[in-house]
Amino acid sequence: MAPAGWRGALCRVVAERPRRVDWVLVGAVGLLSILGTLLVWAAGGDTVPGRGTDPQEGDAAALALVQRHATHVAVGAVLCFALAAVDYRMQRAYAPVIYAATLLGLALVLTPLGAEINGSRGWLVVGGVQAQPSELAKVGVILFVAMLLGEPRDGETAPSNRDVLVSLVAVSVPLALVVTQPDLGTALVLAVTFLGMLALSGAPLLWLVGMGLSCVTAALAVWWFDLLQPYQLERVATLIDPTADPAGSGYNANQALIAVGSGGVNGTGLFHGGQTSGHFVPEQHTDFVFTVVAEELGFVGGATVLLLLGVVVWRVLRIGADCEQPFARLVCVGVAVWLLFQSAVNIGMCLGVMPVTGLPLPFLSYGGTATLAQLAAVGLVLGVHARDRGFE
Template sequence: MAAGAARRLDWVLIVSVAVLCAIGSLLVWSATLPGDGGDPMDSTGHLRRHLAHLAVAWVACLVVASVDFRTVRAYAPIVYVATAVALVLVLTPLGAVINGSRGWIVVGAFQFQPSELAKVGLVLVLATLLGEPRDGESRPMTRDVLFCLLVLAVPLALVMLQPDLGTTLVLGAIFLGMLTLSGAPFVWVAGMLACGVAAVFCVFWFDLLEPYQLDRLATLVDPSADPQGAGYNSNQALIAVGSGGFNGTGLFQGEQTHGRFVPEQHTDFIFTVAGEELGFAGAALVIALFAVVLWRILRIALGCDQPYPRLLCVGVAAWFGFQTFINIGMGLGVMPVTGLPLPFVSYGGTAIMANMLGLGLVLGINSRDRGFE
């Protein structure tokens, strides 16, 4: 990256994400320490893999940030098609079922989750379609929105077949956020919201949810309904967060965390580790850092002269903001369990890479002239 472009990077955004990554690494380490009788030699196994994922992802982020806008825009269809093909491969014998969802491609020791990178592909293509009105038009028109709906439908349908409700919701949030701020006719925005309400009604009316999904929704309304079954995760998460008090029990000192009472605590429920071991103060710091990240991304969007880079930032902000809200809401018992990791904090390979690619797109916009042709 050129020295001039590096100076124009948003260092407040970079430092905020770096601090989230550092906190996440400590929380992953604590959540994966072996319990009683565990192998002490494996006490840093997850941490080392997590740090390796972060290192590769940071490099990818800086590479993307150094790429010219027009190059990124030109490769958007290729990225979209590649992720769509990967989502199809998930449904073949190459796909593997992990935690009840057929969302992974596993070849030997290599594991890859295409639905995470589908978020990047969708943001890129929607920014191109909604951010480049035809000659003589100043905003997307009906035909543009219809084409965007078709573009959304492909990854949405493939992710639903896995099934992966969490990622389905994130893709929908990305589309709605970008459509709302693209200047498209308001009737389409209102129509999308109405369709969403109608879809929820139809899901319940025609009994389209799996039994375990209905159980999760039931325990959201009444967490005590099935404390040893569907409500177990939410109840244990609340106990872990509540036991931290204001200052927390101390890093590596959480009884709920090291007793393995909360499942998937290093991924989906990583926020409960922060709540227990870092307390209200530490959990509030994590939330504040995410607020700073979203503020800086939207600030960059407001400074863009052209719709394409502005919508790129809006798409990434909608992605990070919605996913953060759902994940933290799961830990606090106010949102249903959907299996979404906390961006930049949770353990993962493909998810971390996707998050960093999204960050790189935003940083690249801020480091260059935003009024490009």
């Protein structure tokens, strides 16, 4: 007789354990996570007090920072493999619940539980623990949109106009909450991820054309009616001419370029970067972690990071291409677009070809909630790959 209660559930999980593991994807993500931990240690964090004048104090603070990051990676790895063991039919069933939970988190940051950090009220602080709901919202939006666009009605092979409209409304709500914080970088990631999923869902072409025209119109309206904040205008001006205000709005971009250029081919060596150890680049353990790669590991290290990130995106897309079920395929598409776009923006920001947006580099930047969200997304993809193509 089968065990009852939780023992029965455990038996079902074991019986339905993943039958296939994409070790290439696991290996690439693992290498990036290990490298990211070393880079966070090398960067030491901009909050290290007295670094350069009190080496012992600075080393202790850097060690504490890397220990926290390693803990985040370890917890994220456990979460990743736990989700990989979950049948993706369960992902689909709980997509509305996860989506509702992300909306609740995004709404709570606007209450007294929310905290403003680096000019954005996007954090929840409870009992001394910080969490950033907008990072988790990326996972929630991907699952919910995949459910809405990935369930064509009988006799249909692609989302209907009604499906697209409902999914558009579903994305607009978290998008508006994120913009309110304001966190325009994350809002842009959500919008581009949705457009990527919509484009590859087989939705009517008219929707894509209409949304493209709407985006262009909105951008022109923002510029024409001068709706950008002063700091946003400064970022655009810095992108056009980084040397215009090297001690002011262009400081971050200029210092990042100096760090990238000083690495040469082979780099200065891990923990031996002048720009990095001197903390000339702000937020070098989070937003500008790629400058640490370029300076201390050089062109070879930077190219290796790009290769590993490319492998991750390629494997996720390959898994999605092999899926027969639209929901599973769209989950993979959403994760791939998210990781690709965010990586391109972050690295482009460090190279001076993209405006500063505050987006972390996946798997490399320091960040608790971001690390958990990214590894959870990989777990969802592994869960898709682990099962047979199609529902049993």
